Amino acid sequence: MSGPAPSQLQPSPPPTARVAPPEERRRRLSRPVAFASLAVVFVLFMAASSAPSPLxxxxxxxxxxxxxxxxxVFAVYVLGMIGALLVLGALSDHLGRRPVLLxxxxxEAVSMVLFLTAGNVGLLLTARFIQGIATGAAMTTLGAALSDLNPAHAPHRAGLVTGTAPTFGLGLGSLGCGLLIEYGPHPTRLVYVLLLLALVVAGALxxxxxxxxxxxxxxxxSLQPRLxxxxHLRADLLxxxxxxxxxWALGGLYLSLGPSVxxxxxGLSSHVVGGLVVTLLTGPAFVTALALRGWPVGRTLAVSATLLLVGTAVALTGVEEHSLTAAALGTAIAGVGFGGSALASFGTLxxxxRPAERSELLSVAFVISYLAFSIPAVIAGIAATHAGLQDTFVTxxxxxxxxxxxxxxxxxLRATRTPATGGVPQA
Known part of the structure; x- marks a missing residue:
């Protein structure tokens, strides 16, 4: 049997791609290695963003x-991120992906240095704000670059990575930091040293x-703040x-107040448990996104919304009845819904x-997500100070x-209006 044609082995670059001279191409990563590297860097940014949660x-x-x-402290990170999404979201469509990512x-490395030297709330706020700007600039650019390098034989792989990297990274960062706090030296320093070293490697890649x-x-x-x-994309996004x-409102609850709950x-004082609280939500989310990648979009969204509802209700019951088992089970069920919704939403977008629309569209989606992620969490923090942690969590x-x-x-309603789109697989 004859093998694939050379053009199938080496897909031609997309129409918008810049064709580098031969001497430059020799120094560049191949497209498959570049795609994998972008996926790893995406996870790294998300892990760094959740690492402070157990701390x-x-x-x-x-x-x-x-x-x-x-x-x-939690919300100022999101403020920086949303500002970057609004101002820098389309910049890589004009300057190129690599300069913006570097x-x-x-x-992000600057923020790690600030975390390392932080001795008060002011420096902590500054570090989180700068980290938010770095993450916002990176997220849409990473999503666009992954779509640019998407393998021809797996047209939905970029959407899969964009939908799963946030949940996997958030869980990895929170659990890894919890383990380092509990068992490693210098609990408020070591995690940032390791992340700084990882960023150096990421920069080289x-x-x-x-x-x-x-x-x-x-x-x-393009720097003018706008959404x-x-x-032709508005109906799908709405x-x-x-x-x-x-x-994402549920995610904000767990990342901001989960360890405190x-x-x-x-009464679980172990810092590993603080990391596990977040991982109980994001771990099942990641596994679910991988497992459901071949499902039709409509079915995935319907199942995800149902499980989010059921899981949140079970977790709520666990908190009210002081049942750790019910609270943990509800969190895991909600995590399944979280993963499915992330896969279907970002995979669809x-x-x-089109290539020239990707950064802007992903910017809008991330702004919506992170507003939901942050504003309710800030309100909950204020409420917890005055009304107590349990009443706040329940509400x-x-x-x-x-x-x-x-x-x-x-x-x-969407499935009723557009039944034909429900059978389009995601991956």
Missing amino acids: YVVYQQEWHFSATTLTT SAIAL LSALPETSLRRPGAAR RIAP SLVPILIAS AVGLF ARIA YAATVAALCALALLAQR
């Missing part, structure tokens, strides 16, 4: 600040990344908004956008459950 309790004990301050790596986006004018104009969606809000309501979880019900209704 919040440590900082709170050392510096004696309130739950309101704790969630402010700049994001450098800025990205410096050899093949450029896939043609430089074009309008870079300065623009091409008209149909995904309820489940994006429901799932484990300590304050269940990565697939339907927050009940609100998320209502949002999940709304998301389920939205997906059923």
Whole structure:
């Protein structure tokens, strides 16, 4: 049997790609290696973003600040991220993917140095804000670059990575940091040293990344804060908004107050448990996204919304009844819904956008997600200071459950309107 044609082994670059001279191509990563490297860097950024979560309790004990301050530290990261998404979201469409990613790596490294030297809340806030800017600049560029390098034989692989990297990275960062706090030396320093070393390696990889986006004018104009969606993409994005809000609001609850709930309501003082609280949500999310990658979009969204609702309700019952088993089980069930919704949502957006629209569309989706991720968490932090942790958690979880019900209704209406799209597989 004859093998594949040479053109099948080496796919031609997309129309927007810059063709490098021969001497430059010899120094660049191959397309498969570049794709894998981008996926690893995506996970690294997400792991770095969740690593401080188990440390919040440590900082709170050392510096004696309130739950309101704790969630402010959490939210200032999202503020920096959203600012970067609004201002820098389309920059790589004009300057190229590699320069923007290398700049994001450098800025992330600066934030790690600030974390290492932080001795008060002010420096911690500054570090988180800079980290948010770096992550926001990187996320849409990574998503666009992955789509640019998507293998021809697996057209939905970029969407799979974009949908699974956040959940896998968030779980890895929180659990890994929890283990280092509990068993390693220098609990507020070691994790940042390791992340800084990983960023150096990531910078070396990205410096050899093949450029896939043609430089074009309008870079300065693209920095004007805006949320623009091409008209033909608006209906698809709007149909995904309820489940994006429901799932990421739940994620914000666990990353901001989850470790505090484990300590304050269940008396679990181990820092590993603080990391496990987040991993119980994000671990099943990652596994689910891998398992459901071949499912039709409509079915995945409907099942995900249902499991988000059921899981949140079970976790809520566990907290009210002081049942650790029920709270953990509900978190894991909700994690399955979280993973499915991330896969279907971001996989759909990565697939339907044209190359020149990818950064902007992903920026809008990430802004929606991270607003849902942060604003309710800040309100919960303020409420916890005045009304107590348990009442705050119960009210927050009940609100998320209502949002999940709304998301389920939205997906059923969407399936009724466009039944033909429900059979399109995601991967």
